[in-house]
Amino acid sequence: MAGLMAALGISGAAAQTTDTSCYVTGGGTLEICRGGEAEGVFFTPRACESAGSVQLVRTTPATGPLQAVYQAETPLAAPKSRRGETEACAPRRAAEALDGGSIRSGAMPEQLATAMPPTQARLWEMARTVARSQERRRRGGRGRAEAPPAPVPTEEGIAARHPMTVAGRAWGGDAYSYVFFLAAVPTESGQRHALLQARTLDFIRFDIRSRSLDGIAWTPFGEGRAEGRAQERAEGRSRRGRRSRAQAAADAPGPSAVLDETGAPVLGNCAGQGLDRTDLVGAISVVDQVYHYYYTDVLPSDCGAPMASRRMGLYLRTSRDLTADRVWSAPRTIAEPLPAQSLMRVAKARDMDRWVVAYRCNRPANTMDGPVADICVQYSADLAPGSLAGLTWFSEPQAIMRSTAYLGLRSGGDGSGRFGRSQHFWMTDRYGNLATPTSYQAKAGFLTWLDRVAPGPGGANGSSVFGRPVYWATWSVRPVAAK
Known part of the structure; x- marks a missing residue:
């Protein structure tokens, strides 16, 4: 017990304190107390931007640069860094199929862990990419065996949502995240x-x-796009070279x-509609060189029920190699x-085998507007x-969904007791296990969440997606304490 207390940075006197605002967890051996925790605004997007499911990843074993990886708006044009962006943007609403469908990332120093770093869109518009590849297979089969089918575009669109980041088998020489x-x-x-x-060496x-006729293929995202063309111009490549590069992307x-x-x-498990679905949403954590993918999904028996009443389950899949042909159990x-x-x-x-x-x-208590x-x-x-x-x-x-195990978060809300706690995530080490910034090294965890009730910049509340702040x-x- 003394070793655990030391690992948590807690004195014996503190452990003896009894607080009625605390609740017991961990099989009756641990307690979490509400109030007195640090909180703040992590990011307030502009009226044309959105953010959610923000995972902070420490990409090196000890302290060092952090990567913020999160779900954002689909770019309307070629993405640009937030740093230096001074032009205004028109308020935006989630009216299109691909809205809310890109993954952004950006690096920041450890001491700035409580503010969103400058980021760029990295993955988006999957529907159009897939549509091209499927059309090629329809036109160019000519008796050849077709590759296994890729996903196809739908009305909702194949957008990149709910990212979950973890390092590869560094113990086996895999340098990718x-x-x-x-x-x-x-x-x-x-x-x-x-x-x-997706995989990356630098989060850029x-x-x-x-999947191709030859098996697994890793296709660079953005091949043939504006980013690639700008690089080609800078390198002085020929027009023929640019056409070849674009054609290679079209054939990928x-x-x-x-x-x-x-x-x-x-x-x-089930078909559904909308951008707020939580099926397959979760996190990946590595323990004893095994990847544990915990996620929620609709119970198969409830697939025929209305969306609002479908019960969920917590599921686990495991893997020993994220590059295998068949990844998950x-x-x-x-x-x-x-x-x-x-x-x-x-x-x-963090610091515990739990x-x-x-x-x-x-929360157990209600306001005039219902549950908190x-x-x-x-x-x-x-x-x-x-x-x-x-x-x-x-x-x-x-x-x-009432529980006594709530943290008692104070940040956000609309000023009348209503709060939004959507798309929460947290800070991890590179293997998906809990970590905290060095400025909060005595803490057990660092949460982020989206508040769709809190007003955006200038009090904007025209959209429940765009311009809404993220908190930490x-x-x-x-x-x-022993009794």
């Missing part, structure tokens, strides 16, 4: 979420995982869903049933995946 993200693809039952994969240039295979050990694509059910639209992030806890889970919840949204955090008793099943997630009735907060955990 991998970003798994979601796209909407058509199936016989309707549009379902599919898991796609990304390759997309594809389109992005394909990641496969599991059965050879099936990793797809959400078959899904294992960890906990069910969970309320509709549940969103859970699971990772290895899982920690952050999930959407409501918050984020709940709990710890498992150990690293056995089944130990998560023993947690009490919500009070009855579960559909209201810390939490602390300590051993329960």
Whole structure:
């Protein structure tokens, strides 16, 4: 116990304190206390920008540069760095199929971990890329065996959403970081979420995982786009060279869903609509050189129910090699049933052999407008995946999502007691395990979340997606005092 207290930076006197605002977790051995934690505004997008699912990644083993990777708006034109952007932008609403469908990233020093760094769009417009590749296969088969089908465009569009970032097998010589993200693809039952994969060495240039006649292919994203053309002009390449580069991009295979050990694509259990779906949304954490992908998805038995009442489950897939032809294991059910639209992030806890889970919840008390949204955090008793099943997630009735394990977040809101706690994520090390900035090294975790209720810049509230601020907060955990 003394070693755990020292690892958490807690004195013996502090551990003896009893606070009625605390709640017990971790199999009765840990407690989290509300209030007194640091909070603030992480990023206020302009009226034409959006942000959510912000994961901060420490890409080196100790302190060093951090990468912010998050879901953002689809670029209307060639993306530009936020630094130096002074021109105004017209307010935007999520009226198009691909809105809210790009992944942005940018680096920052460790000491600036509480503010969004300058970023650029890295992955977007998947639908158009896939459409080209499929049209080529239709036109150019000529008796050849066709490549395995890639996802195809739909009304909603195949946009890059809900990124989850983790390093490759550095212990096996893999220098890449991998970003798994979601796209909407058509199936016989309707549009379902599919898991796609990208890799990068520098979080600037990304390759997309594809499938060709020869097997797995990694296709550079942006080949033949304005970025590539600008580079070619700078290098003085010939017009013929530019045409060759663009033709090579046109011939490249389109992005394909990641496969599991059965050879099936990793797809959400049910068809659905809308941009706020949480099927396949989660996080990836490495323990003992095994990748653990925890995520929420609709229960298959509820596929025929209305979207707003479909119950969810917490699932786990594992992998030992993210570059394998069949990456993930078959899904294992960890906990069910969970309320509709549940969103859970699971990772290895900081300095402890336990899982920690952050999930959407409501406080026990109501305001005049109904339940008060918050984020709940709990710890498992150990690293056995089944130990998560023993947690009490919500009070009855579960559909209201009330819980006593809420953090008591204060930031954001509309000033009347209403808060939005959407698309939360946190800071991790390169292997997806919890980390904190050095300025908060005594804390147990560092959360980010989107507040769709809080006004945007200048009080703007015309869109529930664009211009809405992202906040950050810390939490602390300590051993329960011996009685």
